[in-house]
Amino acid sequence: MIALRYVYVLALAVWLGGMVVLGAVVAPVTFQVLQASVPDAGRALAGGVFGAMLGRFHYVAYGSGLILLLTLTVTAILGPRPRHFAIRLALAGTMLLIALYSGFVVLGSIEAIQQEVGGLPSQLPAADPRRIRFDELHQLSTRLMMVNIVGAFVLLFWEARE
Numbered sequence: 001m002i003a004l005r006y007v008y009v010l011a012l013a014v015w016l017g018g019m020v021v022l023g024a025v026v027a028p029v030t031f032q033v034l035q036a037s038v039p040d041a042g043r044a045l046a047g048g049v050f051g052a053m054l055g056r057f058h059y060v061a062y063g064s065g066l067i068l069l070l071t072l073t074v075t076a077i078l079g080p081r082p083r084h085f086a087i088r089l090a091l092a093g094t095m096l097l098i099a100l101y102s103g104f105v106v107l108g109s110i111e112a113i114q115q116e117v118g119g120l121p122s123q124l125p126a127a128d129p130r131r132i133r134f135d136e137l138h139q140l141s142t143r144l145m146m147v148n149i150v151g152a153f154v155l156l157f158w159e160a161r162e
Contacts, residue, residue, distance in 0.1 A: 001079050008071040009159055015064035015095075016152035018057055019145055026053060044120050051111070058103035061148075065096030068155070084158060095151045102144045110137050 030050050035042035072089050075082060082088060113121055113134045121134035 001075065004071045004075045004078075005159075008068060008075070011064040011067035011071070012152060012155055012159070015061055015068075016149065016156065018060055019149050019152070022054065022057060023142075023145060023149075026050065043122070047114075047120065051107075055103070055107060058099060058107070061099040062096065062103070065092060065099055068092040069096065082158075083162065088155060088158060091151050091155060095148045098144050098148055102141055106137055106141045106144065110134065110141070113137070 027050050030053075031043065031046040034046040034049070038045060069089065069092050072082065072085065072092060076085050076089075113130050117124060117130055121128075121131045124131040
């Protein structure tokens, strides 16, 4: 049981830590440094670099989510159910679904717009539907990650209480 709980907490820490580091450190620093270093193309380079990192991180999120679901389920089968088991399982499952939606649907749509535009959608006129849609998708991606961060903090809180 201790090994299962350890793996659960490790997966949760990796997922939560990755989201926080990407949003609070990697994105701002990547854009700041590349825009300062290459004024003409820095924003496009930063977007490409961060987009690739975010895309790869989604696979970490998928793996972490699956591990959370698996370890919670096995723990409930082998021993006493963790407190709030059903809520934890539902929350971890919802977080995984959000990550899958964000990675496949939202990021896929963002990449499609970028390919269609052939550059930065932010360089399009403000009224261009592709720029408006890109901005909406970017905001949605950020909000979905924030929901998962809150969910991870809730799961972490329950673990700290036990």
